Every structure is written in C-alpha cells, then in structure tokens.
Amino acid sequence: MSKFYDEAYKWQLYEKHCNGFTLTEICEMSGVTDKSLSEWFKRFDAQYAQASTLDLKTVHRKNTDLRSVFQQKEMELFLLQNEWDIAGISELSRITCARRVLSRYGPNQVCRTLRIRKSNLYYHAFRRPEFTIYEKHDQELRPAIQKICEANPKRIGAERIRQQLMEQGFTVCKKKVLKLLREIDPHYASPEKNTFSDFVWRRCRTNLLNRKFSPPRPNMAWLGDITDIKTDSGKCCLCVILDLFARRIIAARLYTQKTADLVCHTFQDAFAARGAPKELLFHSDQGGQYTGRQFRNLLHNYGVTQSFSTPGVPYDNAPMESFFASLKVEEIHRYRYHGISDLAASLKEYLEFYNHKRPHSSIGNQTPAQAEEIYFKKQNAVSISTDSACRKSLPWGRLFHIYEVK
Numbered sequence: 001m002s003k004f005y006d007e008a009y010k011w012q013l014y015e016k017h018c019n020g021f022t023l024t025e026i027c028e029m030s031g032v033t034d035k036s037l038s039e040w041f042k043r044f045d046a047q048y049a050q051a052s053t054l055d056l057k058t059v060h061r062k063n064t065d066l067r068s069v070f071q072q073k074e075m076e077l078f079l080l081q082n083e084w085d086i087a088g089i090s091e092l093s094r095i096t097c098a099r100r101v102l103s104r105y106g107p108n109q110v111c112r113t114l115r116i117r118k119s120n121l122y123y124h125a126f127r128r129p130e131f132t133i134y135e136k137h138d139q140e141l142r143p144a145i146q147k148i149c150e151a152n153p154k155r156i157g158a159e160r161i162r163q164q165l166m167e168q169g170f171t172v173c174k175k176k177v178l179k180l181l182r183e184i185d186p187h188y189a190s191p192e193k194n195t196f197s198d199f200v201w202r203r204c205r206t207n208l209l210n211r212k213f214s215p216p217r218p219n220m221a222w223l224g225d226i227t228d229i230k231t232d233s234g235k236c237c238l239c240v241i242l243d244l245f246a247r248r249i250i251a252a253r254l255y256t257q258k259t260a261d262l263v264c265h266t267f268q269d270a271f272a273a274r275g276a277p278k279e280l281l282f283h284s285d286q287g288g289q290y291t292g293r294q295f296r297n298l299l300h301n302y303g304v305t306q307s308f309s310t311p312g313v314p315y316d317n318a319p320m321e322s323f324f325a326s327l328k329v330e331e332i333h334r335y336r337y338h339g340i341s342d343l344a345a346s347l348k349e350y351l352e353f354y355n356h357k358r359p360h361s362s363i364g365n366q367t368p369a370q371a372e373e374i375y376f377k378k379q380n381a382v383s384i385s386t387d388s389a390c391r392k393s394l395p396w397g398r399l400f401h402i403y404e405v406k
Helices: 008-018 022-031 034-081 090-104 108-116 118-126 133-151 156-168 176-182 196-203 260-273 293-303 314-328 339-358 368-378 379-383
Strands: 222-229 234-243 248-255 281-284 307-309 400-404
Touching: 008 034, 008 368, 022 281, 034 307, 090 108, 090 118, 108 118, 108 133, 133 176, 156 176, 156 248, 156 293, 222 260, 222 339, 222 368, 234 260, 234 314, 234 339, 248 260, 260 293, 281 314, 293 307, 314 339
Parallel strands: 222 281, 248 400, 281 307
Antiparallel strands: 222 234, 234 248
C-alpha cells in the first residue's frame, strides 16, 4: 500500500540531504525508496536554482542602477570642484566640458548630467577635423608647384617638378605632383605627349544625339560601333553602321584587328552607298578608332558632325547595342565558324534578312527596307529616281556588302 508524504516532510528529507546525508542513509531512516527521493530532490534543486537566478538578476539590476547614480553624483562633484555651473553656461561650453569627461563617464551619463543631446555631442566630439595632415601638406605644396610652373610654363613635366620640390625639402611622389598640377590647371600636361588641339578636342566630345533615336528622315543620324566575334582561327572584329531612321544596316566590314582603317573604310562604304548625304550626324562611343585623328579628319572632309556617347553609358548608343544583341542571339551563337570566310557568309545572309525580312518593333513592326520605301514614296519617288546618287539610297537597292579585310 502506497503512503502519502506532504511537502513539509519531503523538504525535511531534502534539508538532510543538503546537510551531508547520503541517499542510502535517508532511505534507511525514512523508509522511502531511492527513486522517489531522487525525483523529490531533483524538483527541489530546480526550484532552488530558478530562485537563485531571479535573485542574481535582481541584484545585478540594482547594482547597475546604483553604479549609474554613483557616476552621476561623482560627475556632479567633479563639476562643482571645477566651478562649472551647468545652468549658467551655453550648450557649446557644456559640449566642450563633455568632451573632457567623455572617456571617463561614457556618452549616456555625460549627456544626462550636462543636459545636451547625444547627436550634438557626437557631431562635435567625433567630426572630421577642418584639415587633415595630408591636406595641410597639399596646401604647402600647391604654392611651390605653382611657382615652379610660372617659372617654366609647361616646359617641364611632373617628374622634374618633383625633383625641384625634393631639393626644396618637400617629400612627395610623382603621382601627387601630377594630381596637384591638374588641380591647378586641368589642361596641364607635358608638351611632348599632348598638344593644345588635343585638349580642345577632348572638351568637344559631346553627346549631340542625346538619345533622340527617332529622326524625321533617313541619312540624318547614323550610329557606328565595333564588336568582337570568335572563330576557330581567331578573333574577328565587325564594324557596322546603322541608319537610325529605319534601323537599317548600311555598311559593314570584317577585320582581324580594331584599327582606324576599319572604321574609316566602313564609313566610306556607307557614305558612297547613301549618295554623300548632307547635314549628317554620326554617333559612336569614345573608342580609340572613332576618336583618332584619322577618322576625325575623314568626317571633317565629308562635312559630317560627330557625336559621342558618355563613357561607360551604353544606353547612349542603345539601338546599336540592341542590333548586336539580336545578331549574336539569332545568328552568331547558333553556329561554329572555322574562319573569317565562314563568318562573312553567315553575316551577309543574316544582314540581308535583317534589312528586308525581319520586322522591327520601333518602326511599327515593319522591316527597315519597308520603312524607307514608304518614306521615299511619300517624298515624291519620281524626283528621287532621276538622281543617280539618290537612287543608291532607295530601300529596294542592294546596299549591303560584307568586306573581308585580312
């Protein structure tokens, strides 16, 4: 028959166990099984541990509060000893005082005692100094560099200026001299590397097209660009010129390298095929082939205005980039080419398809040839057909040829 034991009796047995009695001894004295005693003692141990934890948390919280009060009183005593009246000084003076005791009492206690905002304290305590060590060094270098430049106007470069500065006692590298030179004069450079005309040309590289991709007539705005295509025999470069009105490809050339001759010959093909148009704008990126003197002089002789995309912004030449994407997805990436001849045949076939059979969404889902044909019919096709030069620009003429330049 099982016996009933109240909590007080269980607690007495637990106290004996805490005082050093073993579990076997308590079993002999009380007649309770060791299993029951183990369950009671475990329950009391858990209750005691929980109560101890709560007591520790309470003590820790009280200690934190007491420490905060102590620090506040200690800081108030420190202010009284230094004869600082918080109510009688400005906020800026209180911030100055706070910066002195910040490392000792912490930002929360300092702001609470001195009655200032923490954001104001952080701004004044941790803000960047007016001049760093490097900026002060640059301020000392600028007058010395300017004096040397005035004595030798654009006759010596950054390295010789650095040598003269070293003789004057400055410690400086060539890159720092070059940086300060460009701050003093943005167009400063050694005369053997750049000329004044080159600087004027760089400032004239403007985006005249300005993403106006819908001209009112053909031969008003052309786009040009170069892309790389891989073959088994090596890399090939395809240069393409596109008439922006109908998105028509009017000239293309293949070459094994990106050279100025590639873009010049491609433009000459397009200019001759379209009957030497007037008031023409040619837009491209700022690649070396398009910004070189050879191509610039060619456009100047033809009376063509040149426009450039902003460096690193392909959206300024978006129709040209879109064409290259369509070319590679629909044709180039579908085949493997053994050499430039295989690639040329494939490109010729695709570009004939692009001009005469592939509808374009930007021109009302018409083909480029259809869009030009409709325009010329509206502009009195009879008068156009009498002019042999303009006859070459008619949409039904065979205008596109792939030239293999090996």
